Structure formats: C-alpha cells, structure tokens
Amino acid sequence: MTLLTDHLVVDGVRLAYRDRGQGEAVIFIHGTPSHSYEWRDVVPHIEAAGYRAVTYDLLGYGLSERPVHRDTSVAAQTELLECTLAELGVDSVNIVAHDIGGAIGLRFAVAHPERVRRLMLIDTVSYDSWPSSTWRKFIDEQLDGYMNLSQDAFDALLTRQLEMTVETEGAMAGDVLDAYLAPHRSMLGRTSFFEHQVRHYDSTYTEEISDKLSALTMPVRILWGENDRWQPLGYAQRLSNDIPGADLVVVPRAGHFVMEDAPERVTREVRDFLAVPLLR
Template identity: 65%
Template structure:
C-alpha cells in the first residue's frame, strides 16, 4: 500500500521514505491514525513542479520500523526529523504537516528556526485540542484495548477513520483498506497502541503554546470546515497567535483534507511555495 520506496537507518532505526527532485526541499509529515499514504494524491504534483520532495513514515508508523525501545512521542519524532534531514543532506526545508505531524512541525520550527523556510499546518493538533474524548478514554484503558480481537480493533479504527472525511464514500472499500493495512497484523495492532495512541498527549503542544509568537517563518494554515476532531476555532486561534500566518478553509471538508479534495490541497501547497519565491 505504501508509495514510499526507500529505507534509511537514522539513529539506529529504519525509516521508510520517498525522495524525488532536485529543487527546493519540501518535507511532508503525516498525521494519525495514518501514514504517508495520505499524501499519495498530493506529493506527485509537488514533485512535478520541480521541488525536491521528501515524504516519510514516522517511526512506529506505516512501513517504518516499529521499535520496542525508541521514543516515538511527538518530542522524539521532532528530534528524529532533524536527524533525517541531516542524513539526507538537507539544511533547510519547507515543512508541510498534518494532524500530529503539525505538532512536530510547530516544535521543529520553534526549536530550529534556521532550518524551516516555511511551515504549512493542516488540521493540526494544537494547544489543548487533543486527544478527543474517545481517544483519551482508550488511552486511559490502553491495556484493555491492546487485547481486543482483530475484528473489534478493525471496527474501532474503521469508525474513527470514517469520521475523518466529509464524504463517507471516500473512506470505503480499497481506500479504507489502505488506511487499515498497517494494522492488520498482531504487530501492527500492538504498534498502533504503543506508538500512536499512548502518545496522544497535549503536553507537547500546550508547553509551546506561549511561544508561538516566536515563530516568524511564514505559516499557511489549511482547515476542513467540518473537521470533527480539530474544530475550526483552533485554526483561528493559531492565526491570531502566529505572527506571519494566513488561513484557508475548505468548505464541506473534514479532518483528512487530502482525501476530501487533494487537488485543492496540492494547489494550496504550490501557491504557498511560490509565494515565498516572489
């Protein structure tokens, strides 16, 4: 299911990634419960426009390694992003991020401002916006959920994934199967709770909330009008707190913008990149 085709050992762990083009670097960071598959309809157009596009699966997600002894929290993933850029010889890049990837993007841009040319945040977690009540309950009883049957697990995740799109048909059949694919083994299900759910913790965004005004790189915020996980009010809060930010809202879209309207997302990414070149 993965459209990634390379592997890289970074800080002792295997990262699955894709790297195309020779132009200005652009790094795509996916969200949860997801993996780089969510960018499959967006990334090729950015590559074709002449940019060097790097897409990867977060550690513990998708086709990347699912380690037992590595920090796969937002904090750990933020540090790992720097190591990935170092390994690929990238000094400075535009970061395009979604959901929990947006928390990584916010933190990386704050802690390493010299390495971030621009930052795009799509339906990102922020402040105290996460986890949702459902995910918080699961996190509090994670030992019980780890042992549920494969059928119960698939029903749970299917219900959640269908909430990410406005048009339910966009998360049925092969499309739904693709998002369920990383979790259809015992290792995949255990990894989901270990590397994703256990790290649904707003500490990582709340501790930087008072510092967002320091983030001077251009920021473009994209949001689905009907996002049921990250309400639109958080987009407007980010717009107020980030000094060099702009906002575009996609009508009739949910949390997975790139599933509801990938062409719109690709146009927004390209417009944002080209604005910085003028």
C-alpha cells in the same frame, strides 16, 4: 498506491521514505491514525512542479520500523526529523504537516527557525486540542486492555474512527480504508498502533510551546477542513492569531483528513504556498 520507495537508517532505526524531484526541499509529515499513504494524491504533483519532495513514515508508523522500547512521542519524532534532514543533507526545508505531524513541524520550527523556509499546518493538533474526545474516552477506559481486542474488533474500532475524518460520502471506504488499516493487520501492527501512537496522544507536547508561537517569523499557512470533527476550526483561528502573519485557509465540505476530501485543493494550496516569497 505505494508512495514510499526506499529505506533509510537514521539514529539507529529504519525509516521508510521517498525522496524525489529537484529544487527546494519540501518534507511532508503525516498524522495519526495514518501513514504517508495520505499524501499519495499530493506529493507527485509537488515533485512535478519543480521541488525536491521528501515523504516518510514516522517511527512506529506505516512501513517504518516499530521498535518495542523506542520513544515515539511527538518530542522524540521531532528529534528524529532533525536527524533525518541531516542524513539527507537538507539544511533548510519547507514543511507541510498534518495532525500530529503539525505538532512535530511546529516544535521543529520553534527550535530551529533558521532551518524552516515555510511552514504549512494542515488540521494540526495544537494547544490542548488533543486527544479528541473519542480517543480520550478510549485511553481512559480501554487502552490498558487493548491486547484483548481481536483483529475484527480492532478493525471495527479503527474504522469507526477513520470514518469520522472525512465529510465526503464513500471517501473512507473500500481500497482507501483498507490502506489505512493495512499497517495494523497483525498482532505487531495492533500493538504498535497503541504503544507507538495512541499512548503518546498527549497535549503536553503542544501546550509547552504555545507561548513560543509568537516568535515564528517564517511564512505560515494554516489549512483546515471546515467540518473537522477532531480538531475544531476554533483551534485554527487561535493558531492564526498567535502566529504573526499566518494565513488561514478553510476548505469547505472537508473534514480532518482534508487531503481525502479535497486532494486537488490541498495540492493547489501547497503549490501556491511554496511560491510565497521569503521575507528574511
């Protein structure tokens, strides 16, 4: 399924996106190694529930542009999020964000709390939680030699990583696995993966805002797969303790890509959270 439908030029770069529905604006921010495909079983239901849902591929990801010399770190992606919302005429927004998308959402909420109506964090990176041990080993030992990887070797590497993101047998296989691998099945795709994603796996971007989380006042829901092997549940509990009033929801028998293990549950949680009254 192709979720994104259009392209938008923002701050001189092209982003693939989808903007449908009427009502309160909700923006969905994906994680890594991923793209907006991960929201395919969630976003249409939120649109149908009466919301304006905006979904896009981060710069350097999926169908968006992959500029060679452009910064695609979490900090740069946060600035680009601000530009994207301005281009779309969205003043205040609900944010639903996964993995590094959660770091982008948190950084935006810290910098612009008046613009964030509600914030949902799904198995997000935080504090010193990332990169995961498997990605840290790769960065330390193999990152500078990635150009030597054949397409088959790359597919095998990324497949092993993606299979760790789910708990449901067969959830990351067949057409689903192919969809996650598809953006990287070329030399440009492989290069972009390492230069625009892996090289920016850096906890500096989350550690530097850790002491600012206590200032957040918008409703926050933290949704987490109980068996997340990349972002252990302890980080979700730490976030819920540090963000005033944050609501922690743990999804049983789910991993890091909780929307693959439990799409109906994720959809229900998003829809219910968007109905939470605003207190400010």
